[in-house]
Amino acid sequence: QQPVQSPQAVILREGEDAVINCSSSKALYSVHWYRQKHGEAPVFLMILLKGGEQKGHDKISASFNEKKQQSSLYLTASQLSYSGTYFCGTEDISSGSARQLTFGSGTQLTVLP
Amino acid sequence: DVKVTQSSRYLVKRTGEKVFLECVQDMDHENMFWYRQDPGLGLRLIYFSYDVKMKEKGDIPEGYSVSREKKERFSLILESASTNQTSMYLCASSYIGLEAFFGQGTRLTVV
Numbered sequence: 001q002q003p004v005q006s007p008q009a010v011i012l013r014e015g016e017d018a019v020i021n022c023s024s025s026k027a028l029y030s031v032h033w034y035r036q037k038h039g040e041a042p043v044f045l046m047i048l049l050k051g052g053e054q055k056g057h058d059k060i061s062a063s064f065n066e067k068k069q070q071s072s073l074y075l076t077a078s079q080l081s082y083s084g085t086y087f088c089g090t091e092d093i094s095s096g097s098a099r100q101l102t103f104g105s106g107t108q109l110t111v112l113p
Numbered sequence: 114d115v116k117v118t119q120s121s122r123y124l125v126k127r128t129g130e131k132v133f134l135e136c137v138q139d140m141d142h143e144n145m146f147w148y149r150q151d152p153g154l155g156l157r158l159i160y161f162s163y164d165v166k167m168k169e170k171g172d173i174p175e176g177y178s179v180s181r182e183k184k185e186r187f188s189l190i191l192e193s194a195s196t197n198q199t200s201m202y203l204c205a206s207s208y209i210g211l212e213a214f215f216g217q218g219t220r221l222t223v224v
Contacts, residue, residue: 002155002172030210041203041215042156049210087156091210099209100169101146105155 001025003090005104012078012111020073020107022088029099031064031071032089035082036106042087045073075109083111115140119204119216126223132191134219136204143209145187147171147179150201150218162187163209194223 003024010018022031030049034042046057048064048071059076075082085106091099120135138145144163148156148171158171160179168179176198180188187206191198201220207213 103156
């Protein structure tokens with residue numbers, strides 16, 4: 001079952017902030033975030049493990065609320081290069097040794113000059 | 114650099130044909146995944162494998178099968194291609210619990 005992402009699309013001006021949300025009905029081992037530019041393969045941004053951590057690099061950060069099985073991706077002071085489709089991926093605990101990595105339907109982010 | 118290589122960028126096949134999509138990774142990853150990507154639906158998991166000869170169904174396995182005879186290679190098989198299997202297919206690999214690396218994708222058209 002795919003995690004639910006919101007919003008489906010967002011349009012920003014350079015320098016504005018955005019938040020993308022991801023939620024799952026399953027108990028999660030970890031949450032991944034990826035960005036895909038048009039015509040390219042998805043590229044890894046960060047991974048958050050159960051334990052409720054927050055990670056970030058540069059102006060992109062993320063949090064994971066283990067109790068609610070929710071994660072949020074925060075993009076601050078957005079740049080033109082942030083444009084693309086963002087996917088959250090979830091690894092659920094119920095799979096045991098078989099870690100299923102399931103992705104949401106994506107959030108299309110457009111940053112305008 | 115990690116490389117995940119898919120055998121074809123574009124394929125055109127006829128309805129009813131048996132189709133093989135090949136994926137090879139060079140990082141000794143345990144996990145390998147096959148997804149299909151359709152507009153508005155994101156990346157949907159077809160099958161994944163966590164070891165040689167081991168496979169698990171994903172969310173949309175109907176009409177597909179997989180084979181993993183060697184650790185570095187994971188094949189997706191469309192037993193009898195149909196037009197509703199026209200899509201972008203993405204292969205990925207990872208160590209357990211770590212980031213996934215994706216191939217460039219195969220755009221399959223079934224006519």
